[in-house]
Amino acid sequence: MPDNGDLTRRQFVRLSAMAGSGLLLTRSMGLFAGTNPAASIKSRGYAAIDTSGTLVPWEFERRPVGDNDILIDIKYASICHSDIHQMKGHWGPQQYPQVPGHEIVGIVAAVGKNVTKFKVGDRAGVGCMVDSCLDCENCEGEEEQYCPQTVFTYGYPEESSPTGISQGGYSTNIVVRDHFAVHIPDHISLQEAAPLLCAGITTYSPLMKFDLEKGDKVGVAGIGGLGHMAIKLAVSKGAEVYAFTTSPGKVKDILAFGAREAIVVDDITKLAPYRGMLDYMICTIPAQYDVAAYAAVVRPFGVYTQVGMPERFELSVNNLGLSISRVNFNASLIGGMKETQDVVNYCADSQILPQIQIIKAEQINEAWESVVNKKARYRYVIDAATF
């Protein structure tokens, strides 16, 4: 992680000015990239400049479109709780300004000379990573997210980037190696496809690894952006889904998503009647909680997968409680690029769609507060035309 956490507001203003100096701002980058592929790409978005959790408009540059790159004219980017955690420094000190966003969809506006996967005009999406070595065991096993050299979509050191770090999707465009973009089929709207790039793949990947069978009892804890997709995906695979939420106001939605039962865990004892009942459980809670108590809802020797990432990525687990439930606790991080394409195709084909609310760029800060306060229903999608 870059350690520039104490970049001052003064430094920010200077950096910001440098990034914008002498560059003509233009909405469509396609023409620009087409005429001069060696030139840096001007971009405009919303960036964090400190740990406050407040984003401000920012103009910056992206690298020129390389031989293996594509330039995507972003149409929509959706808001993930991870954006908020990382910008606030919950996962370690950050370099600012930093543009968050890793649920990105748009139209291909330029392609490098080696690119055959995409052509200009294609609908494309980018998720949580933008590069890896493509050569190690993990990359060859189609789990690029576990490659030691993975560059995640924002805030990761990236030599090719004019800002020195990767910059995310709350912006007008993105330059990305073609391998790390997926096709968005025509039969799903771009705005509904956006949340699949993180919320979709993050829940789909462990559900697929569990080898879910029809009739399996599957628990989902934490019903936000990820959780509501987990319910829909598990239901679509024939599971009997039990959804655990702390928000009584979500019960009606949860049942509409197809869950068998919605359990309001306003007190940890509400979990007791479900002890040992489920075959599998996925937890999206991105904060400290009583892991052993939730895990105990799974049958002995069953599996419980944590996908929500709390502050500092640290979860406290009561080992005695976990021993009593005899549940296997594991964690999962998004999914590989092939599987990301799979989930997008699957959701388009089966019409498994996230429940979204479209917002303008100027509403991002307000939306972030709603995410933190559990008021999102269930994914905010930013209209990139408003950047």
Add this chain to the structure above:
Amino acid sequence: MPDNGDLTRRQFVRLSAMAGSGLLLTRSMGLFAGTNPAASIKSRGYAAIDTSGTLVPWEFERRPVGDNDILIDIKYASICHSDIHQMKGHWGPQQYPQVPGHEIVGIVAAVGKNVTKFKVGDRAGVGCMVDSCLDCENCEGEEEQYCPQTVFTYGYPEESSPTGISQGGYSTNIVVRDHFAVHIPDHISLQEAAPLLCAGITTYSPLMKFDLEKGDKVGVAGIGGLGHMAIKLAVSKGAEVYAFTTSPGKVKDILAFGAREAIVVDDITKLAPYRGMLDYMICTIPAQYDVAAYAAVVRPFGVYTQVGMPERFELSVNNLGLSISRVNFNASLIGGMKETQDVVNYCADSQILPQIQIIKAEQINEAWESVVNKKARYRYVIDAATF
């Protein structure tokens, strides 16, 4: 957990005096129990009276020998790190005075009228639990340690006990329901059998659940009382054992126990070369440590079992690290009574013996310090004749 943590020294003296008043102290309880089975049993041992971690001699009473009980004249009791954790209040407030000790061996001195499992003169052992409902799914599944009504060997509310809580084995005798005692075969010494009642079963049980096959690469982290037994047990089952210790002074012993390699983890980076290499790992470290870094030594989708119990039973797990290793983390608590008899028989038959140091009662406090300071080699066994 009983909440009498602030029992004062004055209260202790009064309680202590009450417990001893009017009772004739005698070493052998057999005669006494034989002549008056309805009478309480006088006992003498070492008790904690506060969270200081210092034990003092104490005289107290045990319940009369009930119809399903046996009275064991204790010969040896060994020291487990758990004794120290619990007496110091690391696992929650305690009622004092409390006698620790859950690795207990001796000779049966009296039996209740329904008891057929033992007769007077038998060699018997008691581990971490002394009662349970014997009727629930866990009890019927021979995992009595997970019964909601399990009474652990010391510090648990127990109506039948004159002190209101169970009292452990650092003492001259113990009254226990026959189901919760095991036979100690003649071909193992009592002093070497003692550590099997916790250190042995706690490592044997998860190793057996893992279905260890000859040639499997098994890791053991934390080479103390439990860890050295884990090495010996895994080696005896044909595993290739990798032992991880923070004590360079233990390397020679570890290799003598049969481990393939002893890795001194004086820095967490020492784990890196072993990444993804092992089939299974058992961790006995009874304190906070970098769980995800150790778990990463196991191959993806392999299993890592925590048996060491840290303060408050809480372990902090880095969820991002765990996701990258894709290892299943679980925890295990001792083992059931049938399995406890199995490990004792197995160790006697195969001569898998703990490395012990026999001490007198007056050396207990010093021995506790050595356990905390990782100086034990590898189990202190108290000679009960010195109480």
